[in-house]
Amino acid sequence: MQQSVIDTMNAMGHEQVMFCTDPNTGLNAIIAIHNTTLGPSLGGTRLWNYNSHEEAVIDALRLSRGMTYKSAISGLNLGGGKAVLIGDASKLKNEAYWRRYGRFVNNLGGKYITAEDVNTSSKDMEYISMETKHVTGVPEYLGGSGDPSPITAYGVYVGMKAACKKVYGSDSLAGKKVLVQGAGNVGRTLIDHIIEEGGKVYLSDINESNIKKVTDKHSGVEVLSNDKIFDTEFDIYAPCALGASVNTDSINKMKCAIIAGAANNQLADENVHGPMLVAKGITYVPDFLINAGGIINISVELEGYNRDRAIAIVSKIYDRTLENFKMAETENIHNQLAAMKMAEKRLQDIANVKRGL
Ligand SMILES: NC(=O)c1ccc[n+]([C@@H]2O[C@H](COP(=O)([O-])OP(=O)(O)OC[C@H]3O[C@@H](n4cnc5c(N)ncnc54)[C@H](O)[C@@H]3O)[C@@H](O)[C@H]2O)c1
Numbered sequence: 174m175q176q177s178v179i180d181t182m183n184a185m186g187h188e189q190v191m192f193c194t195d196p197n198t199g200l201n202a203i204i205a206i207h208n209t210t211l212g213p214s215l216g217g218t219r220l221w222n223y224n225s226h227e228e229a230v231i232d233a234l235r236l237s238r239g240m241t242y243k244s245a246i247s248g249l250n251l252g253g254g255k256a257v258l259i260g261d262a263s264k265l266k267n268e269a270y271w272r273r274y275g276r277f278v279n280n281l282g283g284k285y286i287t288a289e290d291v292n293t294s295s296k297d298m299e300y301i302s303m304e305t306k307h308v309t310g311v312p313e314y315l316g317g318s319g320d321p322s323p324i325t326a327y328g329v330y331v332g333m334k335a336a337c338k339k340v341y342g343s344d345s346l347a348g349k350k351v352l353v354q355g356a357g358n359v360g361r362t363l364i365d366h367i368i369e370e371g372g373k374v375y376l377s378d379i380n381e382s383n384i385k386k387v388t389d390k391h392s393g394v395e396v397l398s399n400d401k402i403f404d405t406e407f408d409i410y411a412p413c414a415l416g417a418s419v420n421t422d423s424i425n426k427m428k429c430a431i432i433a434g435a436a437n438n439q440l441a442d443e444n445v446h447g448p449m450l451v452a453k454g455i456t457y458v459p460d461f462l463i464n465a466g467g468i469i470n471i472s473v474e475l476e477g478y479n480r481d482r483a484i485a486i487v488s489k490i491y492d493r494t495l496e497n498f499k500m501a502e503t504e505n506i507h508n509q510l511a512a513m514k515m516a517e518k519r520l521q522d523i524a525n526v527k528r529g530l
Pocket residue numbers: 290291292321322323325354355356357358359360377378379380383399413414415416435436437464465467468
């Protein structure tokens with residue numbers, strides 16, 4: 174196990190992984206630091222009931238690498254990191270649990286800065302902040318930027334519009350049929366934007382209360398049964414639940430022109446499914462490019478939060494998406510690979526600057 178983690182770290186380019194346990198609070202945490210060339214690693218803390226420790230390690234490694242790419246392509250001076258906590262959120266979350274975790278984050282001396290992610294909230298960040306200053310996304314009453322989800326949703330919305338510009342010649346969402354998978358914090362705000370612009374929303378979720386939050390607000394939203402979502406034809410598929418929803422099985426069923434959504438690691442295997450989408454004529458907006466709104470928001474929080482400035486920076490996702498499509502076309506590669514190259518070029522350029530070359 175230990176050897177294989179190190180092999181994977183070497184293969185994926187990770188700098189450091191810290192394993193933390195605390196029997197008193199039930200804390201089992203993995204903090205993965207992928208790359209700190211551009212600055213301290215920053216990424217959320219995910220609390221999830223993983224099927225195995227191996228699955229949790231792989232998630233931490235993949236998500237932290239994604240954060241390196243996300244910050245690099247977004248022009249931020251931040252590196253990539255991520256923490257995963259293993260267990261049942263409904264049983265574990267309390268003040269002592271978060272403060273113990275905060276002390277582990279503090280041990281890294283600022284090399285890793287944490288934030289919210291799946292199953293973690295601004296209130297949890299507040300407890301962490303009692304033990305370390307290396308935490309963001311604390312509530313607004315403590316000077317933080319609060320929940321980043323609405324800003325993330327705005328970035329997904331502008332990236333989706335850029336994809337429409339390329340595919341349809343106009344960036345308007347009016348009349349477009351959009352399947353939103355996941356009516357969580359990001360999905361719900363994204364739906365507001367789509368409907369405001371005259372798009373038709375189809376929704377899939379496994380959580381009835383989140384579905385209701387949407388249908389109570391927008392009566393025109395059509396709810397689909399989860400096992401049949403790809404039976405219907407859409408213009409746009411917006412994955413806003415968990416990762417790997419774009420896989421061989423789903424691509425074979427999909428009848429849509431664009432994939433543009435908030436989830437991390439949407440492609441089950443970028444080397445297989447990136448080219449497969451090209452072959453099927455589906456325009457894919459790379460996940461770490463389109464869902465960077467949250468990290469951009471946090472980077473602004475680190476400078477002293479200003480919401481207008483955060484939104485102005487997030488708006489640039491539109492142009493960056495078009496730049497990505499252009500590069501993919503010019504180099505005859507799939508969009509995810511083009512996005513990785515855009516990020517890697519900035520990492521390499523700045524690494525050279527820092528080495529004085
Ligand atoms: N919140 C942010 O700012 C942010 C930033 C970047 C990326 N993301 C990513 O975007 C995604 C959504 O984030 P969020 O904050 O809205 O999360 P969330 O936990 O609030 O919402 C996720 C929603 O997806 C639903 N879901 C889970 N499995 C599903 C399935 N199989 N089919 C349909 N629905 C399912 C859940 O019931 C929930 O309603 C996550 O993958 C997250 O990592 C979020």
